[in-house]
Structure formats: C-alpha cells, structure tokens
Amino acid sequence: MKNVVSVMMRKGGAGKSTLTLLLTDALVRMGLNVLVIDMDPQGNAGTGLGRKVQMRAVEARIGKTTLEEPDVLTVIEVIQSGEDGVADEAVLLIDTPGWQYPIDLPFHRGGPLSAGKIGRVGLIPSYSALEDLPASWKPTDFERLAHTLLLPAERGGIAPSHRWDVVLIDTAIARALGVQSAKAAFYALFVTNAEKFGVDAIPETMRLVEDVRDHYYHDGIDVMGLVWNAYSPNQITARALTMDAAQAHTAKQKHWDAPIWPFEIPKATVVSDSHDMAAPVSAFLGTSEKRKPAAKVCQVAEAIALRLLDTIGHPLAGELREAWVQAWPENEQTNVMTKGVA
Template sequence: MIRVVVANQKGGVGKTTTAINLATALAAIGWRVLLIDLDPQGNASTGVGVAQSQRERSTYDVLIGSASVAEAAVATRVPRLDLLPATVDLSGAEIELVELEDRARRLDKALLAAPPRWDICLIDCPPSLGLLTVNAMVAARHLLVPLQCEFFALEGLSQLLQTVERIRLAFNPGLSILGVALTMFDRRNNLSQQVSEDVRACLGSAVFETVVPRNVRLSEAPSHGLPALIYDLRCPGSEAYVKLARELMARLPQRAEAA
C-alpha cells in the first residue's frame, strides 16, 4: 500500500481539502483508497460525510492498540474510498502515546498489519508538528505539502523541511517529498504570484505545476458532507484538484509496487 502524508504545521492552508479531493479523484479512477483522519477536529471525516454516530472506532483506537485498521475503517458514500475517522478522543492521544512503547511508530505498525484491501492511503494531519504528525511521517513514504500562497506560509515551510530531515535521520530514511501543492491562489493578488514564484525558485520541480485557486465551492462542499469533486465537479477548484491528481499519479509508484 502506497502511503502519502499530507502535512503542514500551519493551519488553514488546505490540507484537509487537498486530502479529501485527491482521495476522491484516485477512487474515481479505480484505486482503492484509505483516507486516514489524524486531526482531532475530524474535518476530513465530516468532509466525506461520515457522521459522529458512524465513528464507533477511530484513529485513536488504532494508535493506542484497542482496534486494528480494518476494524476502525468505515465506507464512505464515495465508491472505493474508505475512511479511518477521527473523534475528539484523539485530542488526548499525544499525552497517552508518550507512555507507550514505540510511540512514534504506532501508526506504522498498525498499517503494516492491515490487510491488502487498499492501494493507497492518504493521511490528513493536524496543524502541528506534534506526535500525531510524527506518527504520520514515520508511517508514510511520501510527503505532500499544501502551501497557501501567502507570506507567512513561506516562513513555516523551512521548519517543516527541518522536521522532515529529523524524521529521516531518526525513524524513516525512506520518507521523500512527493511535492508541494500551491493552494488558495488569488490571481487578483500580486502577493499570490510572488509567493508562487519564490517557492518555485527555491524548490524547483518539487512544486506541482497545478495551482489550486481560491474557490467558494471548495469551502461550501464540506458543509454538505461531500468532496468538492462530487459537490461541483465543474468549479475551478475541483478542476484544479483533478489536474493535481494526474500530477500526483505521475509521481507515485505503481499500485503493485511496495511503497
């Protein structure tokens, strides 16, 4: 199973929107997808229409070892897309994990024990570089970084890259940066263009060509419990995520390969 972590310690950069819509796009072309919600806010779970009443078991149970991935995963209304949901219990997980053995490898071990039911998993992280995000980075082989086209987003990027390097050295030498996805791009704003140019100058080909624009339909979709690709496939935001999914697939190993 290919494992991709969607992470950025800055909040409001489009991590959850990116994870939901890329997962939907991959499922639409026939991939069996597992979306893992590792954020205590549970926005990814809500965004794919999984209500609180459907979250009998969650990523919290998987991390503390009281449930397996297969036991906690639930089907979504999107064919071939399953969800490992989050509940409020996850907010206390970082404190509990400190006392557990191999606290940074809990998710990795759970995924290793999972049945070969899925081709790929996308892990949506909280807006921090705490133990939950560390678990995700240790478990994943590829990192996708959504980056908002604003000045402060650039400041946090260097900190994130330093964290990735520490994870590589201490836990997961196989972790690689799959790409940086520029989000919330406003063509009317010169700053968005400047940030885009600066990021591309710094990171080069690591930055995806596709840029996700600011789009009200992307913001509306979660309130209906639907990915934007289903809520409004023809809106500019959805069209951008379809293009981004194509780029993502070109950079990923084949489904049959171990990743």
C-alpha cells in the first residue's frame, strides 16, 4: 500500500500543519496508526502534537564553549544519515496530555470509532536548523528521506513506512525541502486558503510536483486532491476564487491538474484553540461552548481522511466509512457527511 502522503502548498500559512493535525486526529480516532514527519523548520506539527523540540546545552569537546543540541532525534539526523530504514530510530510515540483520548466516550464526543480502539501517533520532529540543511545537498541527497522511510534497514525486513497505516509529511515552503518531501511520498495532497495569494500558489505547487516527476526521477507521485482551508462561505471573494479554481481545473488549464475535493475546512476559532492547547479539535467535542464548531471541523477532517484512505487503497476504508456514518447522530450530521459518502 502506497501510504505516504506529502501535504503541500508553496505558501506560508496555507494550512499544511492544520490539515496534517486534523487528519491525524481523525485517523487515530478511527483506530489507525499515523506517522507524522515534520519537514517544516518551524516545527508546527510537532508543537501541535505537544512535542516541540527543546534545545539543551552541551559542552564542546575542546575548549570551554557551550553548544546547543536538540533533546531528541529529529528529521535532520534522519536525512543526514540517509541510511535505509533509519527513520524508525527517530520516531517519538506521542502520549502528551492533550493527545490522550477518552476511550470510553462515543465517537461524536471525541472517543474512538470502534469501542476501546485508538490508533497510535508517531512523530519525527523538526526544528529551525532544518532551514540551513539543503545548502550542502547534492542531487543524490534528495533521495535521503525516501531511503530512510521507504526501504527496510536489512534485507527481508520491514520498511518504516509499512509500520503505519498512513504517513503524513508536513512540508515547508522552501523548494529544496519540498522536493525532499515529495521524493519520499507517493501522493501529494494540496491545501490552501481561498484568498488570492493562496490560489496563486496552487499552480506553483503543481509545477514543483511536475519538476519532481521530470527532473528528480520520481514519476510515481500523484496529486490526490486539493482542500480549501479556513473557508468562509459568506465571503464573496472566497466563493469567487474557489469557483475560478474549479473552472481552471475543469478546463484543464496547465498546472491546474489537482482534483478539487468537495471539502472546506471551516474558518473557526476552535482550530486555533486546538493549536494553542496542543490538543486535537476532537477534544472540544465534549464541551457545550465549542461543541458545534468542533463537530463541523471534525466531520470535514473525517471526510477528508476517508477520501484519503480510499485513494491509497486502505483495506479498511469501506468498513470505516460505514461505521462513520452510523457514529454521528442524524441531527448532528452536516452536509459534509453526504459529500463524504458520495
């Protein structure tokens, strides 16, 4: 199963980390195991999972100089090694307070889809030093993350990617980091805001994917879709821009190949609240004040997650979809559930 997905958009603040965290939340509550690889020097995905890289002081080998190094292995060490299968050694299992799920609650209250079954979350974190890493890369160095993730450490062994149901790579704006991420993935999932700069970044991101196919010898990567982030249906400009993008795709304009999925992540404060608290949005399903917006966001994320599982050919996709429809009370189902079933 080709289960590695690079969440991409060549624009800052487009929603890459947001979508990565929303998908992780949805998939884990469905009982699946998810590995998040943070390829953004800002480390937002790791921060959102409650595991921000901390720097610690160490003494230099000679002299009295004090140096700083990360408190855990990061994606930097993984890429620098470049050895087959070494990604396994850098995975942190997330058990931070915010991401400890109440297994005794029903799904529509933030619990698991199947009673008592919560998936695992793994993280390979990142921090600011990643920004400087590409300066020394040669053409063959763009294969490093792929080798560490997609190949087994020993002959006949299991590749790190195969230990997880889904691997999500949260990418950066930087071109070189985007290429490294795409080389390790089988699919790209685009996400962006419905505003001019966000829409302008769509063909730029497609150009990057096409460049990876044509000049970095990875024709095995497909663009599975495009998701709108922080969408407000009441904004006339947002509606016009999304319509223009849909028309460009339908007309098969160059670099507008990404299929536009019928799911919009709503513009809701509960999303930023989840980031601030280093907790999933589903954690707000049990509160009366935030429950309604949290339910709307969660259902969108769940529909996207199920479409993703269909695309990668996950064997449980159909079964999980049926259980999902039954898990939400009919009076709380939004129209996104109809889209998600179609």
